Amino acid sequence: MSLPYAEVIGDPVDHSKSPLIHGFWLEALGLAGRYGRTAVSADDLPAFFAARRRDPDWRGCNVTVPHKERVIARLDRLDPLAARIGAVNTVVREADGALVGHNSDAPGFLRPLAPLLARPHLFRMARVLGTGGAARAIVAALADQGFTLVVAGRDPGKARALLDELAPGEGHHAITLAQFAEPTDFPFDDRAGCLDLVVNATSLGMAGQPPLPFDISHAPPGSLVYDIVYAPLETPLLAAARARGLPVIDGLEMLVGQAAIAFGRFFGQAPPPGGDRALRERLLA
Known part of the structure; x- marks a missing residue:
């Protein structure tokens, strides 16, 4: 059975804690979905987005260094805040199939x-x-x-x-x-x-x-x-x-804060309230 999924992309991306954070919330909410990580080079960005546009289960991706500005050329539009900042850290596929860039860092x-x-x-x-x-x-x-x-x-x-x-x-x-x-x-x-x-x-x-x-x-x-x-x-x-x-x-606060906003956009539901302490414990384990 196919599952809706999102992921984080970057180069490198192995260090990212995003899969652990999103996985924690998916488990806590009992949602059917998954979140992974994919290493994507600058040269591979066009092919990556072309493939994901064809995948009906793909909900979007978080974007880490060095692609926060480079991905803009691959998107259909930006929300006003991302356009103002000039950087995207969250790409969401809308119901009409359009890829929209957001900035949840702010x-x-x-x-x-x-x-x-x-x-x-x-x-x-x-x-x-x-x-x-x-x-x-x-x-x-x-x-x-x-x-x-x-x-x-x-x-x-x-x-x-x-x-x-x-x-x-x-x-x-x-x-x-x-x-x-x-x-x-x-x-x-x-x-x-x-x-x-x-x-x-x-x-x-x-x-x-x-x-x-x-x-x-x-x-x-x-x-x-x-x-x-x-x-x-x-x-x-x-x-x-x-x-x-x-x-x-400390830095985990911003990391979790921006992830919470992205999670809601990917999976249509906010992270469960009151779970930040347990999540921090898992991130520090």
Whole structure:
């Protein structure tokens, strides 16, 4: 018996935790379906999508590096958020057969912040470290939530261009990442009523990557520190934040958040509520 299925594609893709996440939810809900992983090179993308268009059981795919921009040429249309960000991490086949590109990174990033964002604040500021694909989704998401943004990258010109494109308006700043590398004794003003975020949107600090050049003294008092890296789960940035008594969000939160949105689009049902702890245990096993 054939089953509806979805998958994650990338090059490489063996490291992806998406099959474990989606498989956990399919099992918990008792849904007939499956989720796999398929290594697809850039040269093979046209043939891959041509074959999947002919497969009536295929519901779509998640897209990981390096294809989040390359897949756009293979799709019939983009949803407005994906078009704005310029990257796709979820492809869904609609009832009419059209392949539609979505970006669930932005709402997935916001998912663990929902309780905080539901509260009023006098001011919201986020320091976003990075200018790559993940940073684009995060900047777009935070701009829509009324944040004043400081984007730091190796190339401040690229950071400025990112802000001008995704967060037009006054008040945002683009700086070099090196500006955060050394300790500071900057006298932060009264942060009462403010929501401050520090977000690592790079792969720096990931196992096998160079360290992130950010000294925790640059985080305002009471900041929430959010690192999208999940290998290791406790990055040096998060360890430094905890040592200062700052609240933190680790990379599994965004990973699960974006997957939850994709799952609903693939299988027509939201993940079961209240299962995040059990899922985290399985991901860390």
